[in-house]
Amino acid sequence: MARMKFLCDAERCIECNACVTACKNEHEIPWGMNRRRLITLKDGVPGERSISMACMHCNDPPCAGVCPVDCFYQTADGVVLHNKDLCIGCGYCFYACPFGAPQYPQTTNFGSRGKMDKCTFCTGGPEVDNSPEEYQKYGSNRLAEGKLPLCAEMCSTRALMAGDGDVLADIYQERSLRRGYGSGAYGWSTAYGNADKGRAFGPGASGTKGS
Template sequence: MGRMKFLCDAERCIECNGCVTACKNENEVPWGVNRRRVVTMNDGVPGERSISVACMHCSDAPCMAVCPTNCFYKTEEGVVLHDKDLCIGCGYCFFACPFGAPQFPNGPAAFGDRGKMDKCTFCAGGPEETGSKAEYEKYGSNRIAEGKLPACAEMCSTKALLAGDSSTVSDIFRDRVLRRGKGLEAWGWMTAYGSGDQQREQKREREGQK
């Protein structure tokens, strides 16, 4: 097994927020905290694109690097998790994360009143006995130990959000892109995030050059 990753296919995401709801329900995430959220680019413009964002379980995670109490660890499958008993709520991980994944529920912690950091666990629980009440209350559901995938990806109605071993996920995405039969514009920024108008303009420019 390689590394567990999320991949969101912007061509398929319909901004239904089903993943956000599934995560919130599965893990009983506290008020004010969203481990996952849907970000829309060119909102309101025809051809707008949405992607679902949560912790990306970075291979070289900046949150791990900056944590003053060293409460982060990476599992054998590449899932970045943390020990809430050690977290002092300093917020360094929040500033270091480029995706805004670490969230703070407001509450008592050793440092300020942000509370202990909460983030996506890839539905892999945390450093407590697997399936225990303590694990569920602190970190949420441990679906990975049940041989399942994160609830957000499994709930996704259009299967825009994929989760699992990076090689399997990239295989699925590669096959989809080939089936779309777009040719050169199958990959890249414009395909992922550009509006319909921008894509059509790009195509016209390319055809004009021929």
């Protein structure tokens, strides 16, 4: 079965932020929440590269490991989702996530930070696919509509890719060969590298095929 992955090709990314606003547009993400963001390394000097970063939908996701209420689950496509009805806003997933994906509506309030929100790979949440309730809490569910995340679909330079990890790996290899060098398949090993440890978690562990 296909394993969903994101791959950002740093040789292509020009930090145009299309992925960011596409995400805002698709899910009506409010101000201050950043399911997806662009990080620039070596800003302004030779070697400058930008990476579009969101939830990487890891194999063995650290967020799920630390969640005290066990609100995460992973679909058969490998998409890591969470149940906002269970989330208590403790913030542990942010400490655990290597990529800074989890977001909270309140960051400094005493006590709760509100329900965690993060990239869903455009796959909604535990409510019925494409129901109004699902949209309200998690945004749209493009995967169920037979589409892919809008950030990748709208990427200006085709730097950000989303979809079946095997296909993406293929595409990326083609590009690397064509260029004569490889770089920038960023986060791949961090997010998907632990597949062989077999530390399946949660009831949805099937389908974490790894890379």
